Amino acid sequence: GQNIDQPTEMTATEGAIVQINCTYQTSGFNGLFWYQQHAGEAPTFLSYNVLDGLEEKGRFSSFLSRSKGYSYLLLKELQMKDSASYLCAVLDSNYQLIWGAGTKLIIKP
Amino acid sequence: GAVVSQHPSWVICKSGTSVKIECRSLDFQATTMFWYRQFPKQSLMLMATSNEGSKATYEQGVEKDKFLINHASLTLSTLTVTSAHPEDSSFYICSARRLGDNYEQYFGPGTRLTVT
Numbered sequence: 001g002q003n004i005d006q007p008t009e010m011t012a013t014e015g016a017i018v019q020i021n022c023t024y025q026t027s028g029f030n031g032l033f034w035y036q037q038h039a040g041e042a043p044t045f046l047s048y049n050v051l052d053g054l055e056e057k058g059r060f061s062s063f064l065s066r067s068k069g070y071s072y073l074l075l076k077e078l079q080m081k082d083s084a085s086y087l088c089a090v091l092d093s094n095y096q097l098i099w100g101a102g103t104k105l106i107i108k109p
Numbered sequence: 110g111a112v113v114s115q116h117p118s119w120v121i122c123k124s125g126t127s128v129k130i131e132c133r134s135l136d137f138q139a140t141t142m143f144w145y146r147q148f149p150k151q152s153l154m155l156m157a158t159s160n161e162g163s164k165a166t167y168e169q170g171v172e173k174d175k176f177l178i179n180h181a182s183l184t185l186s187t188l189t190v191t192s193a194h195p196e197d198s199s200f201y202i203c204s205a206r207r208l209g210d211n212y213e214q215y216f217g218p219g220t221r222l223t224v225t
Contacts, residue, residue: 031212042202042216043153050212087152095211097143101152 002026004100006088011106012078020073020086020103028093034062034073035087037102043087046073075105083107110136113205115217122193122224129189130220132203139205142186143214144178147200159186183208193224 012018031050035043049064159165159180204214
């Protein structure tokens with residue numbers, strides 16, 4: 001079967017750094033996405049990785065290791081507005097998105 | 110570019126009635142549109158994939174006669190929840206894949222359905 005695992009909830013302090021991990025087992029791989037979702041809203045795109053390595057985009061970076069079936073999203077200089085759920089999703093061999101359950105990130109002052 | 114709209118943004122209906130939700134790609138042509146459902150504190154669950162001009166492909170466990178999907182043009186797909194019941198209350202989100210694009214999906218803002 002296909003499976004994506006990420007922690008259910010994480011807590012971090014404003015101004016700090018947090019890393020959200022995602023491991024996956026899917027039938028085929030055509031890339032991994034990270035989305036941010038605030039309560040009651042649709043997901044918004046953060047990053048897409050298809051090759052191994054680190055992709056940096058402002059305060060957010062995403063890392064991928066295809067051999068390990070592993071990715072992480074790194075958030076720096078945390079702000080209160082970063083409190084949200086972060087969804088990891090893998091594009092499988094049929095170009096269908098397989099979604100993780102999401103990680104709820106709580107930022108404390 | 111790549112804006113997707115949904116209408117309505119929220120709707121309240123009585124049990125037994127039907128509700129139609131529209132999903133439009135505003136500035137691009139979408140060959141494929143996806144319909145998701147999300148219950149509180151859960152992740153997105155894909156309900157069906159619709160391709161313009163053909164029948165939708167439903168995920169296992171999703172009743173095609175209850176959730177009618179029509180993808181009549183390259184910019185519009187509709188989801189009709191027929192004979193709605195309180196357990197159908199959920200957040201329905203559509204996404205669209207641009208013509209010629211294999212990977213990225215652009216999400217609409219979602220529709221909150223409450224069945225009383």
